[in-house]
Amino acid sequence: xxxxxxxxxxxxLPGVHKPAPSVRIRGLRAYYGDAERVKGIDLDxxxxxxxxxxxxxxxxxxxxxxxxxxxxxxxxxxRSEGRVVLDDVNLYDPSVDxxxxxxxxxxxxxxxxxxxxxxxFDNVAAGPRLANRRRSDLQAAVRTALEGAxxxxxxxxxxxxxxxxxxxxxQQRLCIARSLAVDPEVILMDEPCSxxxxxxxxxxxxxxxxxxxxxxxxxxxxxxxxAARVADRTAFMLDxxxxxxxxxxxxxxxxxxxxxxxxxxxxFG
Ligand SMILES: Nc1ncnc2c1ncn2[C@@H]1O[C@H](COP(=O)(O)OP(=O)(O)O)[C@@H](O)[C@H]1O
Ligand SMILES: [Mg+2]
Numbered sequence: 001x002x003x004x005x006x007x008x009x010x011x012x013l014p015g016v017h018k019p020a021p022s023v024r025i026r027g028l029r030a031y032y033g034d035a036e037r038v039k040g041i042d043l044d045x046x047x048x049x050x051x052x053x054x055x056x057x058x059x060x061x062x063x064x065x066x067x068x069x070x071x072x073x074x075x076x077x078x079r080s081e082g083r084v085v086l087d088d089v090n091l092y093d094p095s096v097d098x099x100x101x102x103x104x105x106x107x108x109x110x111x112x113x114x115x116x117x118x119x120x121f122d123n124v125a126a127g128p129r130l131a132n133r134r135r136s137d138l139q140a141a142v143r144t145a146l147e148g149a150x151x152x153x154x155x156x157x158x159x160x161x162x163x164x165x166x167x168x169x170x171q172q173r174l175c176i177a178r179s180l181a182v183d184p185e186v187i188l189m190d191e192p193c194s195x196x197x198x199x200x201x202x203x204x205x206x207x208x209x210x211x212x213x214x215x216x217x218x219x220x221x222x223x224x225x226x227a228a229r230v231a232d233r234t235a236f237m238l239d240x241x242x243x244x245x246x247x248x249x250x251x252x253x254x255x256x257x258x259x260x261x262x263x264x265x266x267x268f269g
Contacts, residue, residue: 020216021087021185022047023068023105028082030063030072038064038080039240045186050208050217052231052248054224056269060240061220065188068218069105070098086186103127106179110191112171114163114178121159123174127182141181148214149177150207169200173207180211187211189219193226205230224264228252236260 023045030038038060045051053061066072067080070091084091091101114123124142133141142159146152151173155166163174172192179187189208193201201223208217208230221227227234228248235245236255244251244260255261263269 020048020212020214023186023216023218024083024085025064025068026083026085028064028067028080028084030060030067030080031078032075033077037240038067040082041237041242043235043242043245045216045218046233047216048212048214049232050212050219050230051245052227052234053218053220053237054222054227054234054263055237055243056263057222059237061237062190064237065107065190065218065220068186068188069107070101071107103182104184105186105188106182106184108172108175108179108187108189108192111195112168112175114166114171114174116162116164118163119160120155120163120166120174123163124177124181127178131182142177145177145181146174148180148211149173150203150210151177167200169196169203172196172200172204176204176207176211184215186216186218189217191220191222194222201226222269224252236263238263 025041025043028038028041029036041064055061063072068084072078072080121142124145125138128138128141154170166174193204231248233245234248234251236243238259244255244257252264
């Protein structure tokens with residue numbers, strides 16, 4: 001018996017999406033050994049919004065978002081404290097199944113990381129297969145996920161070819177499709193465009209804009225223009241702390257904190 005409720009694995013009917021959850025991060029601290037690298041962050045990811053996370057290299061952006069789906073604790077010697085509450089479920093509650101957390105809160109990384117030995121189809125089918133989906137369901141799930149990632153038309157006639165034959169931008173959309181195939185409610189993206197050319201990056205940005213209708217999104221980016229284009233709200237981190245969060249246009253035009261202003265105007269970072 002799979003201990004994940006069947007409902008959370010069903011493909012969502014086209015056009016009928018359950019509302020995405022909000023994520024409330026409270027008192028989050030993250031450590032590598034004794035080194036505290038996330039120092040007590042309170043941050044909300046609003047439902048069906050895109051929240052950009054910006055800040056200089058090494059300030060803890062990746063560490064912070066890895067705590068949201070409990071990946072941080074997989075690193076030897078790493079631990080975290082605090083709460084991450086998805087609607088009303090604390091993802092750090094001992095009763096919560098960590099595998100289910102990672103399905104519900106998907107993640108996309110800087111370098112597209114399709115399973116290199118697998119076909120395009122198998123990359124997307126891998127998650128649903130683990131949930132023992134029937135073969136006919138599997139085909140529908142793969143198609144739906146590829147459509148959701150804006151990739152179906154480009155790959156429909158080559159599903160059995162290796163994923164590694166795709167361009168970088170296509171591979172990144174394949175990774176998004178792989179995450180969509182297990183019906184996530186939140187997607188975390190850690191600099192998803194930094195290995196892509198401008199055209200492929202814009203395609204991902206368009207996709208993010210479509211995806212937020214069904215999922216709640218956090219995106220780490222070092223590209224200010226990208227944050228300005230895709231994010232409803234932007235959060236600025238510095239040295240493991242959250243300095244300021246607000247509507248994106250406000251963060252870029254009239255931030256409250258002088259450190260935010262210095263960063264967004266390129267004085268450091
Ligand atoms: N696996 C790790 N082991 C030890 N320290 C780490 C590890 N990953 C990151 N750090 C440290 O944590 C801090 C934050 O890193 P990171 O979250 O990657 O920052 P960002 O994503 O903002 O560039 C940095 O000082 C970095 O050196
Ligand atoms: Mg990082």
